[in-house]
Amino acid sequence: MELKPYLSKKRAIVDQALRGIFPVIPKGPAADVVKAMAYSLFAGGKRLRPILCIAGAEAVGGKGTSVLPVACALELIHTYSLIHDDLPVMDNDDLRRGKPTNHKVFGEAVALLAGDGLLTEAFRLMGGSMMAESVEAPSLLRVIRLVAEAAGYEGMIGGQVVDIQSEGKQVEPGIVEFIHTRKTGALISASVASGAILGGGRDEEVEAITLYGRRIGLAFQVADDILDIEGDSKTLGKRVGVDAGKRKITYPSVVGLASSKEIQKDLAEQAVGALKGFDEKAEPLRKLAVYIIERKR
Amino acid sequence: MELKPYLSKKRAIVDQALRGIFPVIPKGPAADVVKAMAYSLFAGGKRLRPILCIAGAEAVGGKGTSVLPVACALELIHTYSLIHDDLPVMDNDDLRRGKPTNHKVFGEAVALLAGDGLLTEAFRLMGGSMMAESVEAPSLLRVIRLVAEAAGYEGMIGGQVVDIQSEGKQVEPGIVEFIHTRKTGALISASVASGAILGGGRDEEVEAITLYGRRIGLAFQVADDILDIEGDSKTLGKRVGVDAGKRKITYPSVVGLASSKEIQKDLAEQAVGALKGFDEKAEPLRKLAVYIIERKR
Numbered sequence: 001m002e003l004k005p006y007l008s009k010k011r012a013i014v015d016q017a018l019r020g021i022f023p024v025i026p027k028g029p030a031a032d033v034v035k036a037m038a039y040s041l042f043a044g045g046k047r048l049r050p051i052l053c054i055a056g057a058e059a060v061g062g063k064g065t066s067v068l069p070v071a072c073a074l075e076l077i078h079t080y081s082l083i084h085d086d087l088p089v090m091d092n093d094d095l096r097r098g099k100p101t102n103h104k105v106f107g108e109a110v111a112l113l114a115g116d117g118l119l120t121e122a123f124r125l126m127g128g129s130m131m132a133e134s135v136e137a138p139s140l141l142r143v144i145r146l147v148a149e150a151a152g153y154e155g156m157i158g159g160q161v162v163d164i165q166s167e168g169k170q171v172e173p174g175i176v177e178f179i180h181t182r183k184t185g186a187l188i189s190a191s192v193a194s195g196a197i198l199g200g201g202r203d204e205e206v207e208a209i210t211l212y213g214r215r216i217g218l219a220f221q222v223a224d225d226i227l228d229i230e231g232d233s234k235t236l237g238k239r240v241g242v243d244a245g246k247r248k249i250t251y252p253s254v255v256g257l258a259s260s261k262e263i264q265k266d267l268a269e270q271a272v273g274a275l276k277g278f279d280e281k282a283e284p285l286r287k288l289a290v291y292i293i294e295r296k297r
Numbered sequence: 298m299e300l301k302p303y304l305s306k307k308r309a310i311v312d313q314a315l316r317g318i319f320p321v322i323p324k325g326p327a328a329d330v331v332k333a334m335a336y337s338l339f340a341g342g343k344r345l346r347p348i349l350c351i352a353g354a355e356a357v358g359g360k361g362t363s364v365l366p367v368a369c370a371l372e373l374i375h376t377y378s379l380i381h382d383d384l385p386v387m388d389n390d391d392l393r394r395g396k397p398t399n400h401k402v403f404g405e406a407v408a409l410l411a412g413d414g415l416l417t418e419a420f421r422l423m424g425g426s427m428m429a430e431s432v433e434a435p436s437l438l439r440v441i442r443l444v445a446e447a448a449g450y451e452g453m454i455g456g457q458v459v460d461i462q463s464e465g466k467q468v469e470p471g472i473v474e475f476i477h478t479r480k481t482g483a484l485i486s487a488s489v490a491s492g493a494i495l496g497g498g499r500d501e502e503v504e505a506i507t508l509y510g511r512r513i514g515l516a517f518q519v520a521d522d523i524l525d526i527e528g529d530s531k532t533l534g535k536r537v538g539v540d541a542g543k544r545k546i547t548y549p550s551v552v553g554l555a556s557s558k559e560i561q562k563d564l565a566e567q568a569v570g571a572l573k574g575f576d577e578k579a580e581p582l583r584k585l586a587v588y589i590i591e592r593k594r
């Protein structure tokens with residue numbers, strides 16, 4: 001199978017589903033916050049997390065369409081985290097995916113609330129009745145817990161806080177892995193695991209896919225660190241060299257660029273290795289592991 | 298029945314359940330954000346939303362203990378909204394419940410993430426397995442949707458954004474009701490309705506209790522407006538006269554103080570009226586409607 005047309009096709013399906021969530025022209029007194037939510041949601045994301053969710057479901061023989069609400073919810077959570085992360089009190093970024101960041105367009109108060117709104121809407125979507133009809137309610141509750149854990153203080157938020165607090169500091173070894181497995185890895189891992197659960201995967205399948213998700217999740221953030229050094233600002237749609245400027249704790253800053261590339265490659269191989277018991281339905285996941293470390297944006 | 302001992306008893310149950318959610322001494326690199334979450338959660342809240350959830354369950358013959366995780370989740374959502382609302386980009390308040398606000402103690406970045414963490418943790422709690430054992434999974438999913446809707450851009454967040462954007466402006470009539478029914482009313486209404494759903498209430502019971510919730514939700518915010526004028530700063534644990542200083546859109550500023558008191562009283566009466574088909578198990582809810590407009594804090 002070819003990954004590129006697979007990604008294009010799935011991205012189109014996810015985009016269409018996301019379009020269905022929000023009114024095309026938001027009306028009423030609170031229209032601004034809806035516009036702000038939609039602005040960042042449709043700013044040209046890769047839809048990696050939704051695609052991983054769909055691919056996770058398909059790998060265990062499930063239907064990709066049946067996980068769409070959860071797939072969309074994962075993109076909403078990812079988008080909220082970017083909006084809050086870009087705020088002046090956090091990373092203070094003014095460019096994201098080649099466009100002005102949310103608070104640059106809508107102001108900080110609305111951007112804050114737009115992030116809150118996306119996070120909240122994600123859980124409404126997951127609890128959504130459409131979803132509940134196509135999958136078992138207990139599986140859906142399990143996924144809600146899994147995603148909330150991955151996005152919460154033991155996952156993404158925990159990673160964010162340590163990331164912010166470690167800037168410019170000498171930290172213990174292990175802290176960079178702590179940050180990366182949580183800040184980005186946790187939600188990526190939960191995305192693919194959610195798909196496997198909702199797709200009806202057996203326990204050992206869900207476990208293997210969870211392990212796959214952990215490895216690519218960490219690999220993704222290591223690749224991000226490397227792109228901040230070697231990437232092209234125009235292709236990335238954001239500034240490069242930001243990590244060094246802020247003295248962020250990254251893999252290259254801790255173990256060097258060459259070792260970071262080795263680690264990234266090992267992680268992708270371990271991810272593919274975790275799927276050895278799976279048939280050709282897991283091929284998109286195998287290809288995605290390679291894509292994640294070879295991507296240019 | 299006497300409301301005061303009822304409130305004390307339920308508050309103690311809720312506090313104990315909340316204590317069980319967080320590690321007593323947070324450890325690890327991300328301990329700061331957990332401390333910040335706990336700081337605001339245990340800053341002396343009235344636990345009104347959890348108590349309404351429990352009372353809603355009891356009014357339809359359900360067990361209060363079986364709704365505890367959802368009751369706690371509602372308090373987490375309320376607390377997150379206060380932390381974000383107090384941030385400098387929002388209301389910029391430095392005092393809440395007689396204590397420095399979250400960002401004054403932990404800094405803006407950690408406060409932002411603590412709010413995000415509480416909101417996320419709320420959904421983890423609601424999806425929690427303990428809960429799923431004592432109630433039907435589809436009811437729990439219905440409650441998750443209901444609470445997310447009440448907290449989201451069509452509810453609390455929608456109210457917040459219009460509240461912020463209307464400061465100091467001449468607005469159309471109806472905007473103050475738009476703000477108040479959403480900013481505070483939506484989550485209060487969802488609290489009591491969630492209890493009724495999880496307590497096994499029939500459709501018409503859930504409907505009546507939802508109507509009750511809408512009325513007391515709006516009454517609560519009108520009472521808040523009045524307390525900002527007539528209340529005692531020390532008893533309230535926050536500054537008074539803040540609304541006027543910020544030229545907030547409030548009931549007293551739009552219809553005057555005397556009319557606001559009339560409206561508040563009418564709302565409480567309508568709330569009690571909505572419960573006319575209920576027996577003595579709904580007595581706490583009836584008393585709560587009066588408490589809400591007569592409270593001093």
